Amino acid sequence: MEKILFVTDVVSMSNSCLDFACFLANLTQSKITGVFLENQSMELRSAAEIHERGVTAPIPGVRLEEQKELYRDENIRRFHQCCTGSGINSVVHQHTGMPLKAVLKESRYADLIVIDAATTFSWRPETAPTGFVRDILEKAECPVIIAPENFKSVHEIILTYNGSGASVFAIKQFTYLLPQLHDHKVTLLSVTPPGKPLQDDVEKLKEWLHAHYNDVSIEIAEDDNVEARLMEYLSGRENVMIVMGAFGRSLLSNLFAPNPMKSVIQLITQPMFIAHP
Template sequence: MKKVIIAFDGANFSEGAFDFARKMNELSPILLTGIFLPQINYSALWSYSSAAIGSGVVIPMLEEGDIATIEQHIERFKGLCQMHGIEHRVHQDFMDFALPELKQETRFADLLILASESFYEYLGVSEPNVFLKDAIHNSECPVLVVPELYNFPEKNILTYDGSESSVYAIKQFAYLFPEFKENKTVLLYAGPGDEIALPEEQNIEELCSRHFTDLTLFKLDVDPKKHFAVWSSEREGSIIVCGSFGRSSISMLFKKSFVSDVIRDHKLPVFIASR
């Protein structure tokens, strides 16, 4: 049984994120922990910590209306979990809960689920990099970003750039979602220039073919910075797997269009794992 955290912001209950967790539970029972973050400026919350309390950092107080909304969402979460037979927990101390506490929770979890749209709305930005980059780097378990409207995965897109991070993400995905092993799976590589061969092609093929029974290796021949989001948007029913932002010239190919554009367009679930 996997332990999964699902984090909601104070003003939104993500049906898409919960639906993904529900379907996970149907495939294999999970323990689902609901965390309800206050409706405040998420972009600054990673900097809050117990050490910062003594340095004058003040976390905004919640209004009564916000508290009532969060309590309604908590009851909805409990009711849906009971309806669908999901073992669940709820953190009741949401008034003092900020993202450093969420980071601590992820240390003891297998997966963190976030909704893409709701966190955008209160960030007030069109690019997810600032929040998601912080979330990914601070989370101590893989992160799954889920749009509100999507098709549950019947296909896997494993992005690979030859880096340690991309291989780690593929392995974590395989370990966490063995139920997806029979999905049509594309190992997608986008190398610089005219480079055709995949780095360590034999090794990565041996690894992936052990976990995914219907595997295809594919070299993306277009500029991924410009066209990856379009390419992926045409593959409904897919889940995209990637590692954390890397520093190499190869991994940077995925940095903008992959993480920013795909998540911004709210079309496909994205699984991100960093170590």
């Protein structure tokens, strides 16, 4: 991996998301491109909300546009400071207008996107992942990592698998982009409805995984409530990286049925790697 996109609202930058992007860049010796977004042509957020998300307290008497410039300049300064302090090469791309369109175009020429699940340009309150982030997960032309709110380290990789090509694609993309994690513990997690055994395919995938990782274990479960079983396994785990396949019902294949991705991302606090063909 050579190029990581750190995607952020120019007004509201998540320091924990940036720290995680720097961790990945150091791990892979990659460059970080900071994609700073401003929905200038369709700004729907109130002045109060913009001030609330700003990195510094609003200055009395300063117009909103001037205050936003102060927020932008401070966030970009912090971005460069974090990258320079970590010995990471970095560059900033600023976009005004249509944030989603800008990110999708950037994704075509990148290896990975790192984004905070709460990133939004809507004036309506949203739960994570926001509509903006869900659109990126469905339409990005490179894999996406949802950064955790608090990151310490990665001790284990959980690869979710349901026999679909989409889930295998995500596993392979993760492995190819982050070969530096080959010595970490890897758990292949398969949760499917009853009557849909995956044993033969699992054995083939296990053979492939052993060629790339030193410590591989398998967890296979059948359950009528796939989502609940998945949440039960993933909730409360620490220092793990979760790998998932296609996001969104409109894609050729969902990771699970019914699609549990949204609720999983809302509740799981660990970094989550998501890719689709």
